[in-house]
Amino acid sequence: MTQDTISARAAAATTGSIEHAAAAQDDALMVAYIAGDASSFEVLYRRHKGPVYRFFLRQLAVSEAEECHQEVWLKVIRNRDAFTPQGSFSGWLFTIAHRVLADRHRAAMRRTPESPDADPDALPSSAPDLAVAADQTRLLARLYRLIAGLPIAQREALLLREEAGLSLSEIASVTQTSEEGVKSRLRYAMQKLRSGMNP
Amino acid sequence: MIDPADTPEDAALRRLYRQERPEPDARLDDAILHAAREAVAEQPSSRVPPRRKWRYPVGVGAAASALLAVLIFQQPSETVEELERIKASPASDLQHLPSSKTMNSAERQPAAEAVGALAPSAAPAELARQAVKEMDAGDAAVAFRATGAAPMRMREESAADSAVSSDSSCGAESTTLASDGLMLCITDELIEAHDLAMGCVEPLSLSRSVAGAVSIEREAQSVTISIGGDPYWRVQCRDANWRVDALR
Numbered sequence: 001m002t003q004d005t006i007s008a009r010a011a012a013a014t015t016g017s018i019e020h021a022a023a024a025q026d027d028a029l030m031v032a033y034i035a036g037d038a039s040s041f042e043v044l045y046r047r048h049k050g051p052v053y054r055f056f057l058r059q060l061a062v063s064e065a066e067e068c069h070q071e072v073w074l075k076v077i078r079n080r081d082a083f084t085p086q087g088s089f090s091g092w093l094f095t096i097a098h099r100v101l102a103d104r105h106r107a108a109m110r111r112t113p114e115s116p117d118a119d120p121d122a123l124p125s126s127a128p129d130l131a132v133a134a135d136q137t138r139l140l141a142r143l144y145r146l147i148a149g150l151p152i153a154q155r156e157a158l159l160l161r162e163e164a165g166l167s168l169s170e171i172a173s174v175t176q177t178s179e180e181g182v183k184s185r186l187r188y189a190m191q192k193l194r195s196g197m198n199p
Numbered sequence: 200m201i202d203p204a205d206t207p208e209d210a211a212l213r214r215l216y217r218q219e220r221p222e223p224d225a226r227l228d229d230a231i232l233h234a235a236r237e238a239v240a241e242q243p244s245s246r247v248p249p250r251r252k253w254r255y256p257v258g259v260g261a262a263a264s265a266l267l268a269v270l271i272f273q274q275p276s277e278t279v280e281e282l283e284r285i286k287a288s289p290a291s292d293l294q295h296l297p298s299s300k301t302m303n304s305a306e307r308q309p310a311a312e313a314v315g316a317l318a319p320s321a322a323p324a325e326l327a328r329q330a331v332k333e334m335d336a337g338d339a340a341v342a343f344r345a346t347g348a349a350p351m352r353m354r355e356e357s358a359a360d361s362a363v364s365s366d367s368s369c370g371a372e373s374t375t376l377a378s379d380g381l382m383l384c385i386t387d388e389l390i391e392a393h394d395l396a397m398g399c400v401e402p403l404s405l406s407r408s409v410a411g412a413v414s415i416e417r418e419a420q421s422v423t424i425s426i427g428g429d430p431y432w433r434v435q436c437r438d439a440n441w442r443v444d445a446l447r
Contacts, residue, residue, distance in 0.1 A: 038239050045231060053223040054220070070227060073235075077231075077235050140216075143215055162217075190209055
């Protein structure tokens with residue numbers, strides 16, 4: 001076991017308890033909003049708007065990402081009474097996001113029969129404006145392009161992990177698959193990213 | 200998120216990925232927050248989610264049904280029948296009450312109130328007054344006592360007791376004295392007369408303040424009850440009613 005792995009595990013344990021407290025706080029905020037406190041929603045929104053937006057931005061064009069982002073939050077507002085505080089507001093939020101994205105993919109597939117997984121270059125670029133001179137930025141642009149080129153299921157699992165911070169079981173619940181399936185998707189996704197970054 | 204299974208290379212990739220954190224446009228934020236405020240302002244959501252809203256009306260309905268059921272089952276049918284009977288012939292019925300004659304003055308007021316409470320609403324006060332008048336008509340010198348506080352209840356209990364007494368003796372603490380259908384249950388304080396043969400379903404209670412042997416002497420129409428050889432009462436069960444003459 002390397003020193004890095006030990007540090008990573010210690011950090012994960014600390015992060016886990018903080019995330020648990022944050023999840024309970026999210027639930028309380030949502031309950032307050034359901035009760036009519038609009039300011040609670042504002043806190044929730046500011047806390048989660050970035051992950052939701054980037055979840056779409058890494059998979060769709062900017063305009064589409066904005067549309068999906070707005071659609072998700074409007075669904076949260078309209079369906080607020082359906083929320084049950086079970087300590088996973090993020091899980092509920094990204095379940096909605098997952099459905100919005102699935103609808104978007106279905107609509108795109110009807111327009112263009114080819115699978116977007118086939119060719120990464122055919123995908124809508126999630127980092128179209130990253131062609132800048134700096135090496136770091138080039139690396140970043142490359143990474144985003146690789147992410148965009150991942151198969152949809154792997155890409156979504158990766159983004160739910162990285163952006164939403166969901167656990168394996170939460171990702172499994174959102175994407176309606178098994179935890180083993182999620183692990184497998186994440187493993188393949190990371191392998192592709194590693195090999196793509198170190199050709 | 201840090202994954203414990205990550206290699207250092209994965210961690211580097213994650214650090215790189217997180218270098219850029221784009222956020223939605225401010226106008227998008229404003230539109231969403233505006234919609235959120237409008238939603239709660241237009242339709243103030245109750246604190247109870249809609250799927251639980253049925254609980255309040257259903258709970259109220261169940262409570263009302265339970266209350267109604269309790270009220271219906273608690274209404275004593277005997278009392279209703281008794282009231283109907285009193286309504287039909289209130290004066291004669293009150294005369295049938297032996298207790299109205301045998302009550303002492305301390306018991307008259309609650310008994311009258313009880314009669315008033317049980318009588319039909321059309322004339323409760325009138326019935327109560329009549330009951331008190333009947334009591335006053337009795338011989339105050341004779342220490343007659345009723346076995347119950349309220350006439351109605353006493354009648355019911357007495358009927359039950361007399362049915363038992365007709366088939367058995369008076370009980371372990373009483374001395375039984377019987378003659379031609381008349382049975383006396385005698386204790387140190389009370390003499391209780393039963394005469395079911397003549398139709399007096401309620402026993403007649405006579406309080407005794409004198410110690411001594413109780414004896415009875417049957418005459419043509421009545422029975423004389425004596426204590427220590429001295430005649431105290433002449434009693435007669437006639438037309439299902441007790442008639443009592445105090446001899447002392």
